[in-house]
Amino acid sequence: MKNIFPAVAILLLLSCSTHQSTDYASLVNPLIGTDYKGNVYPGAQAPFGMVQLSPDNGQPGWDWIAGYFYPDSTIAGFSHTHLSGTGAGDLYDISFLPVTYPLKEAPAPLGIHSMFSHEREECCAGYYRVHLDSYGIDVELTATERCGIQRYSYPTDSATVLLNLGKATNWDATTDTYVAQVDSCTIEGYRYSDGWARGQQVYFRTRFSSPIIAMQCDSTTVPDGTTMKKVAGIIRLDFSLDSRRELTVATALSGTGLAGAEKNLNTEAPHNDFDIYRKKTQEHWNSRLSRIEVKGGSEDERVCFYTALYRTMLAPTLYCDVDGLYRGADGKNHMADGWNNFSTFSLWDTFRAAHPLFTYTAPEYVPDMVNSFIAFHEQHGRIPVWNMWGSETDMMIGYHSAPVIADAYLKGFGGFNAEKALAACVATANCDEYRGIGLYKQLGYVPYDVTDKYNADNWSMSRTLEYAYDDHCIARMAEAMGHDSIAQVFYRRAENWRNQYNPATTFMQPRDSKGMFQAAFSPDEYTPHICESNAWHYMWSVQHDIDGLIDLLGKERFAAKLDSMFTYSPAENAELPIFSTGMIGQYAHGNEPSHHVAYLFNRIGQPEKTQHYVTQIMREMYRNAPDGICGNEDCGQMSAWYVMSAMGFYPVDPCGGEYEIGMPLFNEVTIDLPDGKTFTILCHFEQSEKSQQECNRDSSVATFLQNDTARHRKTFLNGKPIEGTTISHKDIMNGGVLEFK
Numbered sequence: 176m177k178n179i180f181p182a183v184a185i186l187l188l189l190s191c192s193t194h195q196s197t198d199y200a201s202l203v204n205p206l207i208g209t210d211y212k213g214n215v216y217p218g219a220q221a222p223f224g225m226v227q228l229s230p231d232n233g234q235p236g237w238d239w240i241a242g243y244f245y246p247d248s249t250i251a252g253f254s255h256t257h258l259s260g261t262g263a264g265d266l267y268d269i270s271f272l273p274v275t276y277p278l279k280e281a282p283a284p285l286g287i288h289s290m291f292s293h294e295r296e297e298c299c300a301g302y303y304r305v306h307l308d309s310y311g312i313d314v315e316l317t318a319t320e321r322c323g324i325q326r327y328s329y330p331t332d333s334a335t336v337l338l339n340l341g342k343a344t345n346w347d348a349t350t351d352t353y354v355a356q357v358d359s360c361t362i363e364g365y366r367y368s369d370g371w372a373r374g375q376q377v378y379f380r381t382r383f384s385s386p387i388i389a390m391q392c393d394s395t396t397v398p399d400g401t402t403m404k405k406v407a408g409i410i411r412l413d414f415s416l417d418s419r420r421e422l423t424v425a426t427a428l429s430g431t432g433l434a435g436a437e438k439n440l441n442t443e444a445p446h447n448d449f450d451i452y453r454k455k456t457q458e459h460w461n462s463r464l465s466r467i468e469v470k471g472g473s474e475d476e477r478v479c480f481y482t483a484l485y486r487t488m489l490a491p492t493l494y495c496d497v498d499g500l501y502r503g504a505d506g507k508n509h510m511a512d513g514w515n516n517f518s519t520f521s522l523w524d525t526f527r528a529a530h531p532l533f534t535y536t537a538p539e540y541v542p543d544m545v546n547s548f549i550a551f552h553e554q555h556g557r558i559p560v561w562n563m564w565g566s567e568t569d570m571m572i573g574y575h576s577a578p579v580i581a582d583a584y585l586k587g588f589g590g591f592n593a594e595k596a597l598a599a600c601v602a603t604a605n606c607d608e609y610r611g612i613g614l615y616k617q618l619g620y621v622p623y624d625v626t627d628k629y630n631a632d633n634w635s636m637s638r639t640l641e642y643a644y645d646d647h648c649i650a651r652m653a654e655a656m657g658h659d660s661i662a663q664v665f666y667r668r669a670e671n672w673r674n675q676y677n678p679a680t681t682f683m684q685p686r687d688s689k690g691m692f693q694a695a696f697s698p699d700e701y702t703p704h705i706c707e708s709n710a711w712h713y714m715w716s717v718q719h720d721i722d723g724l725i726d727l728l729g730k731e732r733f734a735a736k737l738d739s740m741f742t743y744s745p746a747e748n749a750e751l752p753i754f755s756t757g758m759i760g761q762y763a764h765g766n767e768p769s770h771h772v773a774y775l776f777n778r779i780g781q782p783e784k785t786q787h788y789v790t791q792i793m794r795e796m797y798r799n800a801p802d803g804i805c806g807n808e809d810c811g812q813m814s815a816w817y818v819m820s821a822m823g824f825y826p827v828d829p830c831g832g833e834y835e836i837g838m839p840l841f842n843e844v845t846i847d848l849p850d851g852k853t854f855t856i857l858c859h860f861e862q863s864e865k866s867q868q869e870c871n872r873d874s875s876v877a878t879f880l881q882n883d884t885a886r887h888r889k890t891f892l893n894g895k896p897i898e899g900t901t902i903s904h905k906d907i908m909n910g911g912v913l914e915f916k
Contacts, residue, residue, distance in 0.1 A: 199464035200300035200457040202481040208260065208808055210245035210801035212756050212765060215486070215808050216257040217243060218303045219316040219323070221456050222463045222488045223517070223540065226428055227257040228316045228323035230305060231267055233285045235345050237753070240264045242344070245801040250307065251288040252339055253316060255323045255428055256377065258563075259489045260808020261521060262754070263570065264345020265371035265563075269379045269426060272337045273327040279309040284344070287337060287409075300464070300485050301456035317453040319443040320493055325424040326449040334385075334414040334422050338362075341395035341408030346370040349397050352407040359386040363433050364407070372566040376502065377428055380436035384423035384447040389413040423447040430494060430502040430565060442497040463488055466536050467822070471842030471858075475799040480821055480840070483797065483814035487529055488537065490810035491544060494518035494564065502565045504555035514590070515543045516550065519563040521810035522579065523571035523641075524767045528815035530579045531826045534586055535907070538849045541583050542590030548576045549591065552599035557606055572610070572634055572706055573641035574603045578830040581652040585832055586904055593656060600649045601661060604642070604668075611635065614688070615642055620674040622688035623704040636675055636685040637706035637768075640716040643672040647719035648830040672717050676727060681736070682710045699745065699761075707754045711740060711761035712768045718828045721778050734779050740772060741788060757796045757805030759788065764796050765806020770816050771827045774835040777900035785900075786838040789820050793840055822846070823856050823913065824902060832904040836890060836897070839915060852910030859916050889916050 205217040218229020231242035233251025238244040242257055252270035272287065280287050288309070295306035303316040311330040318324060327334070340352040347370040354364035363380040395408030414422055425444040429435030444452065469480055495501035495516040503509045509516075517540070533541055548558045551567075558576035561568045577600040584593055607613030611621035615638070623635040650665035677684040677692045685693040685704035693702075698710035705713055714736065717724045725733045741760040745751060751758075756765030763769050773792065776784035796805040797817050804813055819825045823839035839858040846854045890897045893911040902913060 198457075198461060199481055200302075200460040202478050203300035203460070203464070203485040204478050204482050204799060205298045205300070205303070205485070206245065206801050207479070207482050207799060208486075208801070208804035209241075209243055211804070212753075212806050213802075213804035213808050214238075214240045214260040214262055215804070216241040216259065217298050218253070218257070219298075219301055219318045219456070220489055221301065221318050221320045221459055223491065223493055223537070224318055224320040225493045226255050226318045226321060226323045226426075227259075227266075227489070227492075228253060228255050228318050228325070229257050229303065230314075231270065231344070233288050233344075235264070235284055237262075237264075240345065242267055245293075248290055248292065249285065249288045250291050250305065251285060252337075252342070253314065253323075253325060255379070255426060258519070259486065259810050260804075260813065261810060262807045263371045263568075265347050265375075267342075267344050267347060268366050268368070268375075268377040269428065270339045270342060271325065271424060271426075272339070273307070273310065273312050273314060273329070273422070274335050274337055275310045275312065275330065275333075276335070286342070287339075299457075300460040302453055315449065315453075317449065317456050319452060319456065321429070321439040321497065322425055322427045322444040322452075324444060324449055324452045325426075327422045327424070329416060329420045329422065332416040332418070332420055334416050334420075336383075336412045336414070336422070336424065338381075338410040338412065339408065340364065340366050340410065341397070341406065343368065343370075349395070349406065350399075351397070354392065354407050354410050356387065356390055360384070362387075362390075362410075362412070363436060365433070371568050371570070372564045373568075374506065374566060375564045376430060377564075378430070378433050378436045379426055379428055380433065380440045381424060381426040382440060382444075382447070383412070383414065384421070385414045385416055387412050388415055423449050429496055431496055431500045431508045435496040435500060439497050460485070463536070466847045467818070468845045468847075469821070469841040469843070472840055476840060478799045479797050479803070480818065482799075483817040483821075484536070486808060486814035487532060487811040487818060490519045490521065490525075491517040491547075492519040492563075494547075504551050504562070504565055504567060506565075507554075509550065509554070511546070511550070514546045515540070517544050517547045518565060519810065520544075520547075520559050520576070521561055521571075521812070522559065522575035523561065523573060524809035524812035525815070526575040526578045527767055527770055527812060527829050528819050528826060529811040531582060531829050532815045532819060534582070534588070534904070535846055535848070538588070541588050545580050545583050545588070545591040545596055548580060549595050549599055552603065557603045557609065558599050572638050574600070574645050575641070576600070577604070577645045578648040581648040582830045582832075584652050585655060585830065593652075597649070597652055597656060597658065597661070600652070601665075604646060604649060604665070611638055612642070615639060615671065616668070618674075618688070618690075619671045620686055623685040623693065624687040633703045634706040635704045636683060636710075637704075637708070637713055637716070639675050640672050640683065640713060641706075643669050644716070644719050646671070651830065669719060672720065673723075673727070681728060681732060683713055683716075684710065699749075701752050701755075706768075707752070707766055708763070708768045709761070711743075712763060712766070714740070715772045715775060716768055718771060719831070721775060721827065725778065730779055734781070737772070737775055737779070738784075754806065757792075759791065762788075763806075764792055764816075765813075767809065767812055770812070771825065774825050774827050774837060777835045782836070782900055785835070789825075789837040790840075793817060793820055823858070823915065833901045834903070834907075836900050836902060846907070848908060848910060852908075854907045854910055855912045857912060857914045859914075890914065891916065 216229035254270035256266035289307035427440035647669035654662035821840035824834035
């Protein structure tokens with residue numbers, strides 16, 4: 176996977192801004208991760224926006240999960256909803272394609288499309304542009320929070336736009352559609368679908384900058400129970416353009432109804448000036464991205480950093496109209512009074528680093544996210560596991576809304592009802608019929624030989640470890656609120672991780688309902704009882720009690736096993752699953768259970784190994800190239816790991832309020848804090864015969880220098896030496912300087 180991207184990166188910087196040093200949006204390269212396993216989209220979005228307006232190649236399959244795969248050369252439409260690196264194929268709603276005749280068409284599933292080349296494609300934060308070679312049309316995309324804005328530049332003054340409401344890709348299936356012309360320039364409608372998001376309803380209202388001179392609709396057939404029905408498929412809209420030959424298309428989305436889409440369009444996109452929307456969105460991105468300023472490093476490293484920071488702000492997504500109305504998990508419309516409702520929570524991933532990062536980069540939204548969890552519980556009976564567009568997908572495991580809620584409370588965030596939040600966590604943790612929770616409470620673990628309708632994939636051992644961590648977070652919140660009886664119950668439950676440990680194998684191991692550990696056990700094996708991982712990966716999923724794990728194994732065995740995690744490589748002929756990528760020995764950076772493990776060397780007095788592996792991961796697994804992400808982005812968690820690690824610290828326990836110190840990637844990092852204070856990280860790299868600039872270009876030299884000085888590294892907080900290997904949330908929020916010498 177060689178770096179084929181430097182020239183494109185330079186083009187992006189020149190095309191998006193003439194002020195490279197201050198225009199952070201121009202340092203974002205959304206094409207990073209569109210190849211290999213990143214599964215991300217390159218299109219336009221506002222920070223945390225409901226709209227993700229991006230090109231779709233028109234093909235189904237794993238590589239096209241986000242709609243776009245860099246090696247492809249076709250575009251079949253520009254749709255308004257996408258998932259960022261989830262590995263789940265859904266959305267792609269409200270897809271437009273500008274065309275001229277004759278149409279370029281292929282057999283299904285591709286259908287009508289255009290060819291394109293990357294030489295005539297560019298993008299940065301909030302902006303995307305491409306030339307459709309088959310039609311001679313330039314397409315530009317930008318977005319507000321709830322609206323997608325497109326500008327088409329045609330070769331003639333006769334223009335046609337195709338709106339495809341019937342096309343469904345991957346897991347998505349159209350169930351109903353509707354479209355109507357409102358006035359000479361406006362249409363409205365909806366697309367209902369079933370897929371990963373069950374019963375999804377997307378309403379839209381679209382205004383064109385020129386009058387519609389003709390509109391016709393081709394129907395498509397979709398299942399309707401045991402029969403089939405015809406619904407609107409491809410809608411053809413014809414226009415006559417003025418001498419500029421440009422057509423601006425502004426589309427608002429809503430989950431509540433046609434009236435909601437109308438309100439959103441009138442409020443966020445009341446006119447047809449594409450350049451104003453583009454400028455405002457890029458200013459919005461600059462405001463967000465400038466909250467962390469980095470100095471030093473190479474240009475590629477700065478691009479990787481700001482692209483990662485950008486990706487942490489693509490999800491969760493706003494899921495309410497401009498007046499606060501949103502469609503709840505019960506299928507009814509509700510009003511968010513004084514807060515914004517959010518959805519698209521990939522919590523098995525993002526609880527680890529993305530949500531702790533939000534407490535610095537998006538603190539104003541932290542209470543909104545907690546309120547969204549509380550409301551979801553009231554409407555659904557449980558806090559979210561993995562929800563989007565008002566629907567619970569039940570993907571992955573745990574009840575990881577709980578650590579997000581507890582972290583917000585323990586860090587002093589207000590703006591939500593803490594009693595309701597705690598009650599929602601406790602109620603969810605006591606849903607006995609859901610995914611083995613009742614057996615977990617009864618036996619102290621989830622047995623692998625018992626399943627239920629929510630537990631077909633089993634993952635029993637992983638469930639026990641994830642539940643134990645979540646229970647610890649609930650206990651800490653309850654204790655801080657003075658609910659000692661609740662805290663005692665959940666502190667006891669948090670010890671359940673010990674029940675998965677088999678002293679005979681010295682690994683966490685699946686157990687059956689009679690208490691017997693799984694026979695013929697191999698820690699290398701990927702089994703249905705361990706979630707997307709093997710026993711090596713889940714050995715360390717005790718983030719709340721690493722000291723207890725060290726005591727259980729003994730320090731020497733813990734250290735030896737931790738070394739083996741990074742040095743014991745799978746056999747050359749081993750068939751690794753698709754999520755085991757970014758491998759260093761058994762460590763798999765492409766999947767989340769491994770993310771905290773490199774920092775555990777700190778806990779046994781070997782910080783130089785933490786620094787070595789963290790630096791290796793940052794330099795090798797994140798690159799300014801289309802294949803520059805080593806695994807699924809997972810709604811910002813892969814990027815959040817990089818952002819936190821590049822600043823020099825990481826939350827091993829995401830709810831603990833403490834961060835393990837690693838090795839900064841840059842000479843200087845400054846975090847702007849909400850109250851006007853700043854927290855600065857300074858790293859003084861030891862000089863050698865090579866200059867610092869040469870070291871930045873030569874990762875092997877830079878890595879060697881960092882490793883060689885690690886044993887002698889001293890870390891200072893506000894001029895005073897740090898004892899140990901951690902800093903606290905309070906240290907950061909007080910402002911000051913963390914210095915590596």
